[in-house]
Amino acid sequence: MADGTQNATAARRSVVVQGFTNSVLDPDAPMLGPVEDGGTIIANTAPGCWGPMITPSLRGGHEVTQPVEIAGAEPGDGIAIRIRDITVTSIATASGHDSSPEGFCLGDPYVAARCPTCDALWPETHVEGIGQDAVKCNKCGNPVTPFAIVHGYTVTFDETRAVGLTLPKPAAEKIAHAADHYAALPDESHQHSILVYAPSDMPGALVRMRPFLGQLGTCPSKAMPDSHNAGDFGAFLVGAPHAYALTPEELAQHKTDGHMDIDAVRPGAILVCPVKVPGAGLYMGDMHAGQGDGEIAGHTMDVAGSVTLQVEVVKNYPIDGPVLFPLVEDLPPLARPFTPEEKAKGTRLAAQWGVDKLEEVAPVSVIGTAANLNDAIQNGLERAATLLGMTVPEVRNRATINGAIEIGRAPGVIQVTFLAPLDKLDAVGLGAYAREQYNL
DSSP states (O other): OOOTTTTTTOEEEEEEEEEEEEEETTTTTTOEHHHHHHHHEEEEEOOHEEEEOOOOTTTSSSBOOOEEEEEETTTTEEEEEEEEEEEEOOOEEEEEEEOOTTTTTTSSSOOBBBBBOOOOOOOOEEEEEEETTOOOTTTTTOOOOEOOOOOOOOEEOOOSSSEEOOOOOHHHHHHTTHHHHTOOOOOOOOOOGGGGGGOOOOTEEEEEEEEEEEEEEESSSSSSEGGGGGGTGGGGGGGGGSOOBBHHHHHHHHHOOOOOOOOTOOOOOOEEEEESSTTOOOOEEEEEEOOBBTTTTOOOOOOOOEEEEEEEETTTTOSSSOOOEOGGGGGGGGSOOHHHHHHHHHHHHHHHHHHHOOHHHHHEEEEEOSHHHHHHHHHHHHHHHHOOOOHHHHHHHHHOOOOOOEEEETTTTEEEEEEEHHHHHHHTTTTTHHHHHHTT
């Protein structure tokens, strides 16, 4: 917990983040800060996914903020992040289901885009006109399209950022001609806005906005592309033909699972992340205006926005992945705290059957990632067992009768969410966060 004394001569109470990485999270790169244990981080984030995906000079598929050092954080610790605010600043965005045309990458279009005409790897590009051939190579002038939209939409948001509406072709093209303005791209952002593609395949759809962060976490202990800092996308780095290739052992050792795309990572939630480098290197990005569980189209409404976080160091954090304390309304029905009426009925039932007392429990959501959903579930179960000092069969039982397995992202990010004994959470320094979040 924060005491305000660690690294007091150098640490700041708040850090404002404006810069971005080149889409690679590198533990050897300079960090901002340090911010004090208990301090605040404020950031203006750039859209993730589609904009960086059509900007070949970016090497990671997203464009996340420059990492921030947290005073007192050491490898083996955790960082508890209270998400105070997430506000969408984009006026419009575009998205859709993708394909990867032949010849535009070296093994992975997210990581190693190339121009098939002049063979430049990570070519610098510029925008000419609108449409899916608008991004052109600076060297040879030909279109560079590592990704194409198969079926997509342009969506604009109301002034209160409560709802969005997908647009017909004339309106999408009007927005495309002023793409950076409507995307509200931050000044330091390097990406081309996906709005220049002007997709308009399903006009007239009204959508709800429910913004959250698709990327929020700590720096991996080996340089890796930002969108691949998770077990599913990270699997594409194993044996890859480009400079960011990893072995399976290296991926497991170094990743921190900051790329989750879990829609419950939104204002009011508390996220605890593992620390694998001195100072933690907290970063964020890939804000979404809204998304259903699974992000089944592969992408959703990527937006720019402002974020306010409060951070604390959790000493001796026992697992290598994130733990989430969602808002009550984001919990599965069986994992919600028991009401006073339910507890009273349980107490009477316990007295009837000679049970001394009811367990004191609280909701917890343990994140699992892997190359596919089945393996991600196993990873989440094993992490939960390690976290709470249980066997995997016990976690399976508790998640079955008092929780659920939820999909964060296909192909391989899940949540094992269930009611856990509070004394087990206390033993690993997380009980206070559960009590705070659920008024226990």
